[in-house]
Amino acid sequence: MLRWYRAHGRELPWRRARSPYAVLVSEIMLQQTQVSRVIPKYRAFLKRFPSLGALAAAPLRDVLGAWSGLGYNRRARNLWLCAREVVENRGARIPRDVAELRSLPGVGRYTAGAIASFAFRAREPAVDVNVERVLSRALLGVDRAPEAEVWEAAHDVLPRDAASWNHALMDVGALFCRAKPACAECPARKACVYVMHGRVNSTAPYHSNGRVNSTAPYDSKFEGSRRQQRGRVIRALVDSPSVSLLRLGPQVKEGFGKSDLPWLHDLLRDLEADGLVALNRTRTRVALP
Numbered sequence: 001m002l003r004w005y006r007a008h009g010r011e012l013p014w015r016r017a018r019s020p021y022a023v024l025v026s027e028i029m030l031q032q033t034q035v036s037r038v039i040p041k042y043r044a045f046l047k048r049f050p051s052l053g054a055l056a057a058a059p060l061r062d063v064l065g066a067w068s069g070l071g072y073n074r075r076a077r078n079l080w081l082c083a084r085e086v087v088e089n090r091g092a093r094i095p096r097d098v099a100e101l102r103s104l105p106g107v108g109r110y111t112a113g114a115i116a117s118f119a120f121r122a123r124e125p126a127v128d129v130n131v132e133r134v135l136s137r138a139l140l141g142v143d144r145a146p147e148a149e150v151w152e153a154a155h156d157v158l159p160r161d162a163a164s165w166n167h168a169l170m171d172v173g174a175l176f177c178r179a180k181p182a183c184a185e186c187p188a189r190k191a192c193v194y195v196m197h198g199r200v201n202s203t204a205p206y207h208s209n210g211r212v213n214s215t216a217p218y219d220s221k222f223e224g225s226r227r228q229q230r231g232r233v234i235r236a237l238v239d240s241p242s243v244s245l246l247r248l249g250p251q252v253k254e255g256f257g258k259s260d261l262p263w264l265h266d267l268l269r270d271l272e273a274d275g276l277v278a279l280n281r282t283r284t285r286v287a288l289p
Contacts, residue, residue, distance in 0.1 A: 002161065004187035005168035010035075010175075013042060015167060020094040020119035021052045027111045027118075028079045032072055035174075041070045052092055056083035061288035064276065065238040071227065073234050074274050078106025096120045109151075117162040125154035126166040130173025137177060137194035229253065229267060234276065234288070242280070242287040 009015075012035065014026035025045060029038045048066045049055040055063065060080055067076035082104045086094055094115070095101050101112035113126035127135070127150055136145040139153045159165050176186040181194075189195050229252050236251040237243060249256035249264050256264075268286055271277040278289050 001168045001172070001188055002159065002164055005164055005171060008171075008187075009164075009167060010171050013039060015118075018119075020115065021055075022046060023115055023119040024082065024094060025079065027114050028075050028082075028106060029070065031075055031106075031111070033070060037070065041067070052083050052094070053087055055080060056087040059289075060275075061238075064234055064288055068235050068238050069231075071231055073231065073276055075106060077275050081105040082107070094119070096122065098122075098124055114166065117166050121163055123158055123160065123162045125151065125158055125162070126170075127151055127154050128170065128173075130177070131166070131169040133179075134169050134173045134177045134188070137181070138188050138192040141193035141197050226267070230271060230276075233267065233271060233286075237277065237286065237288045240287070242285050244285050245283075248286060 014022060017023055017026070026038070026042055029042055029045070045066050049058060049063070058080070060077060063076050063080045064073060067073060070076075085104060086092060095104075096116060098112045098116050101107050101115055102109065107115070110126055110128050113124045114128075116122040116124040117126055125131075131154070132147070132150050133144065135150050135153050135157075136142055139157065140149060145153075172186060172188060176182045177188075183189050183192070183195050186192070186195075232252045233248065236248055245261060245264055245268075246258070249260060252264065252267070253260060265283065268277055268279060272279055275289060277286050279286050
């Protein structure tokens with residue numbers, strides 16, 4: 001696996017980063033978001049906020065503006081809160097310890113392990129969805145093992161170079177060990193319990209060089225979803241100091257009318273509870289915090 005990764009691993013900008021801050025930014029951005037969408041935003045975000053101190057000192061509305069279009073805007077606020085917490089209470093040093101990392105806003109078990117291994121070269125596993133699938137199949141012989149068993153297995157097989165190992169697992173999960181696996185092309189095939197037990201029943205359209213041979217179908221579930229509407233609210237507010245609800249509504253929902261105001265109020269209440277928007281006292285105008 002490590003030999004394959006050194007020769008064929010994906011070239012991603014954050015993999016060259018040695019700054020714990022840059023690693024933190026990439027890991028928060030990559031939560032539930034495709035790599036191809038993150039790359040340009042990652043570069044632009046670091047240019048706009050080149051350091052932990054710059055991010056901590058920025059108004060939240062500027063951070064949300066830079067994040068706009070990436071989705072799941074709560075992550076932007078968590079990242080901003082992380083920066084403020086580390087600058088104000090931790091001497092502007094991102095912690096190395098996994099337990100301390102998990103105490104930061106928006107940092108869960110996977111993200112803590114990823115930051116520890118990638119930024120500090122700690123011998124820690126980082127089990128995301130792709131890695132969970134690879135380890136479940138390769139070590140445990142099933143499509144999806146219980147989470148506790150996967151994390152135990154991840155600890156058991158960690159080599160000294162945990163960072164390269166974690167990256168290798170992610171790449172194998174992204175390129176070969178998909179829902180429909182391309183086992184014949186996979187660098188782990190000779191040591192994979194899933195393959196040895198003959199549980200392979202499909203192939204995926206991938207070449208041996210790791211390049212995708214077809215694109216995934218567009219996720220129509222996003223169209224018209226509440227997540228899409230939340231994103232539209234943030235985008236509409238980026239360049240506007242304050243907007244009336246009647247003016248905002250048509251930018252969020254096609255065919256918006258006064259009868260839709262209760263629906264819009266409900267949407268904005270959720271965003272307000274997440275700390276992403278601020279309504280005025282009469283609840284008739286809204287702005288970014």
